[in-house]
Amino acid sequence: MRTVVITGGTDGIGRALALSYLERGDRVVIIGRNTEKGNAALEAAARRGAAERIEFLPADLSLVAENRRILDTLTDSCPVIDLLFLGARYYRSTRALTEEGFESSFALFYLSRYLLTYGLAENLERADAPAVVDLSGPGGDLSRIHWDDLQFARSYDPDAVMHQCGKLSDLLAVAFTRDHPSHHIRYILMHPGLTATGFTGEYSPEDATTVADMRRRGQPVDAAVARIVRHLDDRRTASLSAFMQDTSVDIESAAFDPRAARRLADHTRTLLEGAGLQH
Structure with a gap:
């Protein structure tokens, strides 16, 4: 029986993945901040006779401290992790800061992925065929990155923020696989195509109309x-x-430049250290 961990696992694609792997006989841990949705997912699993193989961990993954808490929990309860799905995202039409001082989308969409992939590397390495699957990208070319204003303090554009977070996630994957060259963890960047999923967020009326059409x-x-x-x-x-749907994306292209990946990784460590949150 494999262990599958899914962030953003209480709604949309994440929840459907959880139920799919439960049907395969796997153990599933879902992580999300909405307790009502989490409990609904547990009830759906129970109706399928899989209540004993699913766990819901409530957490606000936009907070570094919450990621640390989840890492401690998973390290104790899941010494071996076979699949890690990174699906947490939350759209904000207006800029917001976490209580730790980070722009919310940057914190949830990128910092959480950084903390969880590196923090769970040993758990993944113990599995027979481990994989990390990031459902955010691939996110286009490097021009999407605002290196001089990564958290959009000067000019906030929610679509640009989400596009940049997808690109940062790509570079995280490049850095991670280079930092673990002799290990057997597969890292898959996957955009499954426009999907009628949860689209969780806080939307302006105009953005809400656009999202309704997408759904x-x-x-x-x-x-x-x-x-x-x-x-x-x-x-x-x-x-x-x-992959963009079923089409392979060239990871040897300039969009996946290892130097840009290292620049981002170094910046991330410095950022966390400066906030007293790196260890």
Whole structure:
């Protein structure tokens, strides 16, 4: 029985992935901040006779301290992790800061992924065929990154923020696989296509109208999950791979520049150290 950990696992694609892997007989840990949605996911699992194989960990992953707490919990309860799905995201039409002082999307969409991938590396390495699956990207070219204002303090554009977070996640994958060159963890960047998923967020009226249209046009969640699982089941994928739906993305292109990945990793460590949050 494998152990599957899913951030953003209480809604949309994340929840559907959780139920899919439960049906395969795996153990699933879902992480999210909405307790009502988390309990609903537990009830859905119970109706499928899988109540003993699912756990809900409530957490606000936009907070570094919460990521640390979750890492401590998973280290104790899940010494071996087979699959780590990174699906947490939250759209904000207006800029907001966490109580730790980070821009909220940057903290949830990027810092959390950084902390969890590096923090759970040893747990993943103990598995027979481990994989990290980031559902945020691949996120386009490096021009999406505002190196001089990564947290959009000067000019906030919610769409630009989300596009940049996708690109930062790509560079995280590059840095991680280079920092673990002799290990067998597969890192898959996956955009399953426009999907009628949760689209959680705080939207302006204009943005809410756009999201409603996206939800109408999106493919069913089950179709997205089938595509994701199909890529994961293909053990031929390299240590780092990227897909837009079923089309492979060239990870040797300039968009995945190792120097940019190292620049971001160094900046992240400095940022966390400066806030007294790195250890």
